Every structure is written in C-alpha cells, then in structure tokens.
Amino acid sequence: xxxxxxxxxxxxxxxxxxxxxxxxxxxxxxxxxxxxxxxxxxxxxxxxxxxxxxxxxxxxxxxxxxxxxxxxxxxxxxxxxxxxxxxxxxxxxxxxxxxxxxxxxxxxxxxxxxxxxxxxxxxxxxxxxxxxxxxxxxxxxxxxxxxxxxxxxxxxxxxxxxxxxxxxxxxxxxxxxxxxxxxxxxxxxxxxxxxxxxxxxxxxxxxxxxxxxxxxxxxxxxxxxxxxxxxxxxxxxxxxxxxxxxxxxxxxxxxxxxxxxxxxxxxxxxxxxxxxxxxxxxxxxxxxxxxxxxxxxxxxxxxxxxxxxxxxxxxxxxxxxxxxxxxxxxxxxxxxxxxxxxxxxxxxxxxxxxxxxxxxxxxxxxxxxxxxxxxxxxxxxxxxxxxxxxxxxxxxxxxxxxxxxxxxxxxxxxxxxxxxxxxxxxxxxxxxxxxxxxxxxxxxxxxxxxxxxxxxxxxxxxxxxxxxxxxxxxxxxxxxxxxxxxxxxxxxxxxxxxxxxxxxxxxxxxxxxxxxxxxxxxxxxxxxxxxxxxxxxxxxxxxxxxxxxxxxxxxxxxxxxxxxxxxxxxxxxx
Numbered sequence: 228x229x230x231x232x233x234x235x236x237x238x239x240x241x242x243x244x245x246x247x248x249x250x251x252x253x254x255x256x257x258x259x260x261x262x263x264x265x266x267x268x269x270x271x272x273x274x275x276x277x278x279x280x281x282x283x284x285x286x287x288x289x290x291x292x293x294x295x296x297x298x299x300x301x302x303x304x305x306x307x308x309x310x311x312x313x314x315x316x317x318x319x320x321x322x323x324x325x326x327x328x329x330x331x332x333x334x335x336x337x338x339x340x341x342x343x344x345x346x347x348x349x350x351x352x353x354x355x356x357x358x359x360x361x362x363x364x365x366x367x368x369x370x371x372x373x374x375x376x377x378x379x380x381x382x383x384x385x386x387x388x389x390x391x392x393x394x395x396x397x398x399x400x401x402x403x404x405x406x407x408x409x410x411x412x413x414x415x416x417x418x419x420x421x422x423x424x425x426x427x428x429x430x431x432x433x434x435x436x437x438x439x440x441x442x443x444x445x446x447x448x449x450x451x452x453x454x455x456x457x458x459x460x461x462x463x464x465x466x467x468x469x470x471x472x473x474x475x476x477x478x479x480x481x482x483x484x485x486x487x488x489x490x491x492x493x494x495x496x497x498x499x500x501x502x503x504x505x506x507x508x509x510x511x512x513x514x515x516x517x518x519x520x521x522x523x524x525x526x527x528x529x530x531x532x533x534x535x536x537x538x539x540x541x542x543x544x545x546x547x548x549x550x551x552x553x554x555x556x557x558x559x560x561x562x563x564x565x566x567x568x569x570x571x572x573x574x575x576x577x578x579x580x581x582x583x584x585x586x587x588x589x590x591x592x593x594x595x596x597x598x599x600x601x602x603x604x605x606x607x608x609x610x611x612x613x614x615x616x617x618x619x620x621x622x623x624x625x626x627x628x629x630x631x632x633x634x635x636x637x638x639x640x641x642x643x644x645x646x647x648x649x650x651x652x653x654x655x656x657x658x659x660x661x662x663x664x665x666x667x668x669x670x671x672x673x674x675x676x677x678x679x680x681x682x683x684x685x686x687x688x689x690x691x692x693x694x695x696x697x698x699x700x701x702x703x704x705x706x707x708x709x710x711x712x713x714x715x716x717x718x719x720x721x722x723x724x725x726x727x728x729x730x731x732x733x734x735x736x737x738x739x740x741x742x743x744x745x746x747x748x749x750x751x752x753x754x755x756x757x758x759x760x761x762x763x764x765x766x767x768x769x770x771x772x773x774x775x776x777x778x779x780x781x782x783x784x785x786x787x788x789x790x791x792x793x794x795x796x797x798x799x800x801x
Contacts, residue, residue, distance in 0.1 A: 237628045237638050244620030244687030249610040251483030255624045256476045259652070262468040263332045263449055264442050266475070266513055267296065274488050274515040280322045281519045281536055283528075285394045287322055289515070292329075297435035299330035304436060306361055306383050310335030310443070313451065315359035315381065317341040317350070317368055319522040320498050322392040323427055327363045328498070328508060332468075333436060335443045336360075339451045339463070340499035342782065347371050354379045356463055356659065357451055363387060363427065366417055373421035387427040389522065390416050415522070445469040451659050452501050454598045463659035464598045473652035474601035475509040477622045482567050482609050485540070490516035491564075493538040495524045495547060497782055501602040502571055506542040516540070526554045537564035544572050544784040545579045552586040562587040567609060569594050571602075572783035574691075577615050593618055595691065599668065599675055601653040605689055617688040618681075625651035628674065629683055632695055635670055644692050647681045648674040680707075697788055699728035699736050706738060706767050708788065714762035715740060715769075718755065720748040725778050726769065727792040729799070740769040741791050743777060750774045773798065 245254050261269065270279075271293035280287040287295075308314060314331040316338055318324040331338045339357045341350065343365045350368075354375055362372050362381040369386040390398055390412070401412045443449070449471055451463040479485055492511040496503035511518045519532050524547055532538075533555065541548075548570065555562050568583065568591040575593035583591045590609055595618035596602035605627075607619035621627050629645040631637040639645035654675045657665030668676055680692040693707040700706075708726040715724040723743035728736030740759075744750050752772040759768045779790040 238641050239627055239629070239683060239687055242621070242626070242687065243685065247608055247612045247620055247686055247688070249481075249483060249608045249612070252480055252608070253623050256473065256480050256652075259445065259469060259472045259476055261472055262443050262445055262447075263329070263471060263509065264468075266472060266509070267293070267329050267332075270512050270515050277488060277515060278517040279512070280325060281517060281532075282322050283393045283397055284535060285322075285392060292326065294435070295326045295431065296329045296333060298433060299326050299431045300333035300436040301434045302430035303330055303334050303336065303361065305433070306385075306430070308334055308336050308361055310441070311448075312336045312361075313339050313357045313359040315339045315341060315354065315357065315362040315364070315372075316499065317343050317345075317362060317364040317372060318387060318499070319343055319365060319389065320494050320503075320520045321387070321389045321522060322520065323363075323387045323389065324498055325508065325518070325520075326431070327387075327427075332443065332449060335441065335447065337448045337451055340453075340504065342497070342499055343368050344782075351375060351379070353453060353461065353463075354381075356453075361385065365389060366419055369419035369424045370421040373419065373424050383425060384421075384423065385425045385427050385430060386419050388416050391428060443468055445472070448656070450504070452504070452598050462661060462664060465656040465659055466601055467656055470601045470653050470655060471505065471509055472513075473624070474505050474603055475513045477624065477651075477653065478506065478510045478603060479514055480623050481606055482540070484566065484609075485514050488515040489539075490514055491536055491539045492516045492518050493529070493532070493541050493543075494518050494520045495529065495541070495543055500783060501598045502542065502596070502783060505601060505603060506569075511540075526550055530554060530558055530560060533560055533562070537561070539564055539566055541565055541568045543568065543570060545570055545575050546784055548579050548583045548591060552582045555586060563589070565589045568592075569606065571596060572781075572785050575615065580615050595619065595689070597675075597677060599655045599677075600649055600651070601655065604649045604651060604653060614688050617684075617690045619689065620687045621649075621689075622651065622653075625649065625653070627683075627689070629681060632680070635674075635676065641683055641685055644680050644682050646695060647677045647679045647689065647691075649677060650674050697727075699726070699738055701728070701736050701738060701766060711738065711740065711759070711763060711767055711769065714759055714767075715742060715755065717762060718758045720745050721755070723775075723778050723786075725786045725788055725791045727788050727795065729771075729792065729795055737770040738767065739795055740772045741775045741778060741795065742772060743775055 271289045275290035278286045279289040279292045314336045359381045361383045363385045364372050366386040366388050373384045445468050449468045450466045453461040494507040565587040566589040571594045580591050592607035592613045594606035605619050607613035628648040629639040632646040650673050678695045681689045693709045711726040712724045721742050722745050725741045729739045755772045779787045
C-alpha cells in the first residue's frame with residue numbers, strides 16, 4: 228500500500244485498473260534475472276536458424292547475430308573498450324546498429340544513442356556530456372565526429388557503410404552510372420575524408436570475444452539516453468540493464484497473444500529513440516521476433532516490405548498509421564497480418580484507430596511513456612476494454628500517483644488534475660553526472676516526476692491534460708496550450724496548430740498561436756480569434772495568430788513548442 232502523504236492516501240494505491248487488463252496480463256511481472264546480454268544469448272540459443280534481422284530483404288539469423296556480436300565485442304576489446312566506457316552510436320536503423328548495440332553491452336560498456344541527423348553543434352554538446360571512448364557512426368557523419376575538438380573527440384571513430392548490409396543486387400544497382408542510382412547512393416553512404424576513421428567492416432572480421440570475459444550485471448548502466456530537450460538542453464538519462472529488461476518484460480506481458488519465435492516487428496521508429504529501442508532492440512529480441520529494419524520511414528519502402536514479409540506487430544505514431552492504412556488501401560495490399568499495434572508520442576485520434584482497425588482487423592491502442600521510464604509505463608489494454616482518448620492504465624509492476632504540482636506530498640482525488648508520478652522497475656536511475664537534476668526528478672528516490680498533468684477516472688484510466696513546463700501563465704491564470712490548440716483545430720480550415728506563451732514586458736506571457744492552414748484557404752487572424760472565442764474563455768483566446776507553412780516536429784512526430792516559440796520571438800524581433 229502506498230503510504231499516506233499530508234494525511235491523505237493515494238486514491239490509486241489499490242490499483243483499480245487491474246480489472247481492465249486484457250485476459251492473461253498479470254498484475255506484476257516476475258523480477259527479471261537477465262541482462263540484455265543474457266537476453267540475446269537466450270534468443271540465439273532458442274532460435275538459431277530463425278531470421279532475426281531483415282534489411283531491404285537481406286536476412287540475418289539469430290545464430291549469425293550472435294556470431295557478429297561476439298566478433299564486434301572482440302573488436303571493441305581490442306580498441307580498449309572496457310566496463311563503464313561509453314560507446315557512442317550515431318546510426319540510422321540498420322543491422323550494424325543492432326550488432327554494435329549488443330557488442331558494447333557484451334563488454335560491459337555503456338551505449339550512448341544519437342540522432343545521425345543532428346547538426347555538428349548538437350552532436351558536440353552531447354559528446355561534451357558523455358566523453359565516449361569509441362564512436363560507431365554512419366559513414367555520412369564520420370567526418371563530423373572525427374573533427375570534434377580534441378578534448379571530447381573519441382579515441383577511435385568507426386565508420387559504418389550501411390549499404391554493406393543490403394542484398395548484393397541492390398548494392399550492384401546503387402553502383403550503376405545513372406543519376407537515380409547516384410542520388411540513392413549519396414543518400415545512403417558517403418566516403419569519410421578525415422584522418423583516423425576506421426571502417427566497421429575491417430574490425431568485425433576478427434576473433435570472437437572470449438566467453439570468459441566478465442559480463443555486466445543487472446544494475447550496471449546499459450544506456451545513456453538523451454531526453455528530447457524540449458524544455459532546455461538535453462540531459463542523459465541513466466538506464467540500467469534491469470530497467471530495459473524489465474520494460475521489455477512488461478511490454479511482452481501487455482500483449483498476451485505474442486507468439487514466441489513467430490512474430491515480425493517493423494522497426495519504422497528510430498532505434499536511437501527510447502520508444503524504438505525498447506520495442507525493437509529489446510522487446511522484439513526477447514520473443515525471438517524477426518525485426519524488419521527501415522533506415523527511415525518511407526511509404527514505398529514499407530509497402531515493398533509488406534509484400535515480402537507481412538508484419539504482425541507495429542509500434543509507431545499516428546501519422547504513420549494513417550499513411551500506411553491509406554497507401555495499402557490504394558495498393559490493394561492485405562494488412563490483416565497486423566494483429567497488434569501500439570501508438571505513442573502524441574494523441575491518437577479516434578479516426579486513426581477506426582481507419583487502422585478497419586484495414587487490419589487488428590487492434591491499435593495508445594500508450595504513454597518517457598525516456599526516464601525506459602520508456603513505457605502506461606498503455607491501453609490490448610482488447611475491448613481499451614478507452615480511446617485516454618493513454619490507458621499503468622503497466623504490470625507499475626504504480627502511479629497524481630499530485631499537486633506545487634506540493635507533491637499532496638495527492639489529488641479521482642477526476643482532479645495533477646502531476647503524474649510513476650514508480651516501477653523501468654524507472655531510471657537518474658541523470659548522468661547531474662545529482663541535483665536527479666533529485667528533482669525522483670521524489671523519495673523512487674517516484675518519477677513526469678511533468679505531465681493528468682486526470683484519472685475511477686477505473687484508473689489516465690488522460691493527459693498538459694505538460695507543466697508548457698503551461699502559459701497570464702494574468703495569474705495557468706493556460707493549457709493543448710486546450711487552446713484543440714479549440715483552434717475545430718476550425719475546418721486549420722490543419723495544425725501550436726500554442727505557446729511569448730514573454731511580455733510585465734513579466735507575464737501572451738497566448739500566441741501558430742497555425743497551418745488547409746491548402747487554398749485564406750488566412751484571417753481576426754476570424755481565427757473570433758472562432759476561438761466561441762470555445763474558450765476570454766483570457767485563453769490567443770492574443771496573436773501567426774501563419775506557418777509547417778510546424779517543427781520531433782522524429783516521432785511531436786510538435787516542438789520550444790522551436791515554435793523561438794521562431795515567433797525571432798519574427799517579432801524582425
């Protein structure tokens with residue numbers, strides 16, 4: 228039972244959501260005993276001949292993955308990588324990414340994932356934080372890493388030529404002396420020119436690592452995963468083997484009809500993102516699934532893969548579900564192999580659910596998570612008891628509280644908005660070398676302060692209202708940007724909207740809206756504000772409305788309000 232705070236007991240302590248779990252989902256998972264290294268070894272032993280990875284049709288079996296990981300781990304040892312050293316991965320989704328990830332774990336190193344599309348300044352800041360000993364990078368960004376300042380440059384930069392993992396016919400086509408082939412080749416690979424860059428292929432053909440080499444423990448750090456940085460400079464969340472293995476076990480428990488050794492997971496989400504990492508790099512391997520890898524989401528490439536290897540499980544975001552449902556309908560492709568799908572990162576519209584489930588006959592539910600919870604902590608039940616419009620209920624072995632954001636010792640009542648706190652084996656160990664930030668994030672050392680404002684109904688289903696740090700303060704009132712955005716989107720001529728607070732001279736903020744108009748429709752700021760007045764109280768109506776051609780979004784589709792705010796401030800100054 229959760230203890231009493233300020234004389235009140237957590238109203239959700241009794242876990243009222245358990246009665247809504249899908250049949251076969253346990254209240255708690257068994258405590259994990261495997262590290263990520265153990266988990267991979269178990270999969271290799273169970274399914275040696277089963278396909279583990281597929282990349283543009285080229286297949287790698289579990290036995291081959293085990294061999295390649297052992298050889299890559301041996302190479303890392305020869306490069307001087309040991310327990311606790313950081314190994315930076317700056318790679319798109321490709322087989323080499325998977326091998327490098329597990330090879331680093333095998334020698335007890337800490338993987339640090341990076342977006343390969345980041346700019347040089349963005350990457351420089353991250354390397355200043357973690358000081359990786361070795362970086363394994365896409366050859367297109369190898370020069371950027373090799374030319375970092377000497378005090379943060381890795382001792383060795385290893386360049387991966389992604390095309391090496393493609394079928395030989397595709398590699399041959401890319402070498403054709405025609406413009407389309409040259410353009411495709413340039414998008415996939417680039418020859419590094421900086422000195423001291425080592426080709427990946429040259430280091431992974433050597434000896435396998437000794438089985439006697441000490442492996443990591445459950446509470447050793449597996450990954451430093453940078454937060455999105457939507458409220459400031461990114462921080463590195465410490466995720467242990469226990470955190471990540473537990474979240475994989477929770478995810479498997481959540482989908483009781485997963486068939487070990489038979490599933491096909493589509494990795495359209497980036498593996499360097501916490502969502503893609505847990506669903507594809509860990510959960511998929513824990514059930515012996517085939518992972519079909521995509522270096523980026525592309526409808527055409529995905530349709531080709533569906534024709535070749537129909538998927539059974541798809542973690543994605545709403546725009547991907549919409550795009551695939553429409554494209555497969557136009558192409559006359561059968562999607563009924565897709566029994567289960569889970570959506571995250573943004574609200575899942577009911578229309579998207581209907582479109583997807585009509586196309587597949589399967590189920591699509593919304594979940595909730597954040598980097599600091601490995602990342603999944605809440606999900607809608609995979610069955611008829613799910614409630615579209617909510618993010619669902621806590622995962623097995625997960626407890627939640629809803630508290631007063633200004634005094635987290637005070638719990639909120641059912642139906643009353645408050646900050647969501649999460650506790651479970653997937654909750655991170657803190658921020659890398661930032662004890663003060665860690666203390667602020669972990670209440671009593673165990674309850675993760677999510678920064679999200681939510682409500683809970685009597686059955687424990689949670690609905691996200693807004694993020695604390697996105698709230699706009701004006702005239703002493705707190706305004707939820709999401710509420711204003713939802714009102715604006717009721718205008719049929721507005722297809723996208725982001726609402727932020729712009730600082731005023733009096734210390735408050737002006738509610739300001741950035742909108743994207745439907746193609747061919749006129750922009751009339753006064754008319755838009757008048758529309759908003761019909762749905763909002765006066766102080767919530769935007770003081771200014773600005774037209775954007777498109778809103779900046781993260782790789783998983785979230786609107787980046789910070790960038791919207793910066794652009795609006797820049798325009799005002801100009």
